Amino acid sequence: MSGMGRGGGKGQGIGRGGQGQGQMGGSGLGPAGECRCPNCGYTMSHQTAVPCYQQTCPKCGSKMTRP
Numbered sequence: 209m210s211g212m213g214r215g216g217g218k219g220q221g222i223g224r225g226g227q228g229q230g231q232m233g234g235s236g237l238g239p240a241g242e243c244r245c246p247n248c249g250y251t252m253s254h255q256t257a258v259p260c261y262q263q264t265c266p267k268c269g270s271k272m273t274r275p
């Protein structure tokens with residue numbers, strides 16, 4: 209007897225995409241071109257010529273950072 213090997217079979221793999229990236233920030237990240245104060249959360253428009261970290265928050269005086 210010649211047996212034929214059965215090769216194959218249904219292979220349905222359910223691929224789960226990794227969803228749910230842990231991103232910090234509750235207020236929502238602003239668009240590029242904004243500086244945010246890490247201390248009080250004050251946001252201001254970012255000037256292209258001046259980096260955010262060179263600007264200070266008008267409210268608390270902390271250094272601004274990019275969101």
Ligand SMILES: [Zn+2]
Nearest residue numbers: 245248265268
């Ligand atoms: Zn501030």
